[in-house]
Amino acid sequence: MNERDRAEEHLRVIRTLMERATIYRAISAPTALAGGVIAITLAAFIWVREHHWAENAPEVMRHISTRGFASLWLGALAIVIALNTFFVWRKAHHDGRPFVSPSLKLALRSILPCLVLPAATTVWFFYDGFEFDNELLLVRVWIGFYGLALIATQHFAPRSLVFLGGAFLMTAAAMMVASRQLEYYATPLVPNLAMGVTFGFYHLIYAGCVWKSAVQADSE
Amino acid sequence: MPDFDKLDKAIHEKGRLSIMTLLATRLAWSFQDLKAELNMSDGNLITHLRTLHKLGLVAVTKEIRDRPQTSYALTAKGRSAFAEYLRVLEQIVKAGRK
Numbered sequence: 001m002n003e004r005d006r007a008e009e010h011l012r013v014i015r016t017l018m019e020r021a022t023i024y025r026a027i028s029a030p031t032a033l034a035g036g037v038i039a040i041t042l043a044a045f046i047w048v049r050e051h052h053w054a055e056n057a058p059e060v061m062r063h064i065s066t067r068g069f070a071s072l073w074l075g076a077l078a079i080v081i082a083l084n085t086f087f088v089w090r091k092a093h094h095d096g097r098p099f100v101s102p103s104l105k106l107a108l109r110s111i112l113p114c115l116v117l118p119a120a121t122t123v124w125f126f127y128d129g130f131e132f133d134n135e136l137l138l139v140r141v142w143i144g145f146y147g148l149a150l151i152a153t154q155h156f157a158p159r160s161l162v163f164l165g166g167a168f169l170m171t172a173a174a175m176m177v178a179s180r181q182l183e184y185y186a187t188p189l190v191p192n193l194a195m196g197v198t199f200g201f202y203h204l205i206y207a208g209c210v211w212k213s214a215v216q217a218d219s220e
Numbered sequence: 221m222p223d224f225d226k227l228d229k230a231i232h233e234k235g236r237l238s239i240m241t242l243l244a245t246r247l248a249w250s251f252q253d254l255k256a257e258l259n260m261s262d263g264n265l266i267t268h269l270r271t272l273h274k275l276g277l278v279a280v281t282k283e284i285r286d287r288p289q290t291s292y293a294l295t296a297k298g299r300s301a302f303a304e305y306l307r308v309l310e311q312i313v314k315a316g317r318k
Contacts, residue, residue: 007312010237014306017241017257102253 027150027161028091029211031084036203042076043196050189066130069188070122070138073195107153114149118142135191136175136182143198144172164206171198227312230275231305235260236268240294240302243278248293277301 027035050063064072092099121141125134150157150165175182175194182190231240238258242249249257255265269292272278277298281291294302 004312004315007309010232010234011309011313013234013237014241017238018245096259098256102249102257 027084027164027206028087029207030087031080032203032207033211034083035080036200036207038076038079039200039203040196042072043192043200046072046188046192047196050192064188066135066188067126069135069192070125070130073142074122076199103156106156110152110155111149114145114152118145135188136179139191139194140172140175143168143175143194146199147172158210160206160210164202167202168198171202226304226308228301228305230271230277231301233268235264236272239265239268239272239292240277240298240305243292243294244299244302248281248291251290251292254292272298 046064046069088104089099092101118141121129121138125138129138147165147168147170150161151169153165154162171194231237235258239254242254242257251265251269254260254269255262258265260268269278269280273280276295279293279295279298281293283289283291
């Protein structure tokens with residue numbers, strides 16, 4: 001190996017290590033794809049079910065209870081978290097690195113504080129909030145703080161993930177501004193649509209945009 | 221023509237180069253985190269860190285929180301040595317392409 005080859009090899013080591021230490025994709029492209037598909041499927045399921053029963057039993061205002069709506073989405077979240085954990089573990093296993101890496105710890109330290117308020121709002125919702133059909137508020141909090149959690153990883157996440165966070169945050173802000181107009185429409189259709197669009201379509205668009213580069217990075 | 225002798229021999233070794241690179245990405249790294257990231261044995265890692273510390277490129281901080289923890293960071297000298305090393309490395313690659 002001549003000096004130039006050695007220099008190139010060393011530059012490659014530096015680049016790989018720097019990227020590994022400074023860039024961490026908290027949500028992998030496969031997770032975004034799976035999450036997007038699950039969210040769209042669930043949104044479609046809720047919509048079809050409401051629509052079906054609205055035709056067959058129009059005297060009933062709503063057919064999926066408020067807590068049922070939140071439980072279904074929390075179930076979807078649990079599946080996506082399990083999938084993401086599996087993908088992160090598989091990548092770590094493939095690279096011969098520990099699952100709980102310094103990057104993972106850094107990501108969790110950045111993300112978790114942003115999820116405290118949504119978690120508290122969810123607890124409140126199951127105890128009290130459900131009585132007043134507060135899904136719209138719950139959904140706005142979920143979408144907005146999820147966006148903030150993604151933006152909180154900006155010091156080590158690729159720019160695409162920060163853009164995704166921005167899209168969530170802006171959607172939640174727009175929903176807050178248009179509260180009066182949105183509340184006019186039947187519950188739970190608007191919250192359900194918002195969840196389907198953000199957690200479904202936004203994730204699918206993100207997965208489509210980063211698939212090639214993320215898979216390339218994963219295979220290096 | 222770049223001068224190969226300008227390459228810092230202490231850094232121009234894959235293990236030490238990896239350590240210097242990681243230390244350049246953050247303010248400080250714990251021994252355990254370095255070990256996990258680099259997949260090195262304790263002995264190997266500690267030998268390289270001692271070498272870099274003796275040369276004044278790396279600072280060591282020992283703290284006792286719930287358990288003793290040693291963390292490492294680049295000194296000002298280490299940071300400029302690493303930047304200079306990168307500059308020379310770049311010159312070598314560029315010269316080879318001409």
